[in-house]
Amino acid sequence: MECTEKRSPLTVLIVN
16 A cells, blocks of 8 residues: 555554
């Protein structure tokens, strides 16, 4: 996924 923090900082790291 892209480095977009539109969901949440934690979710972005988990999904990434």
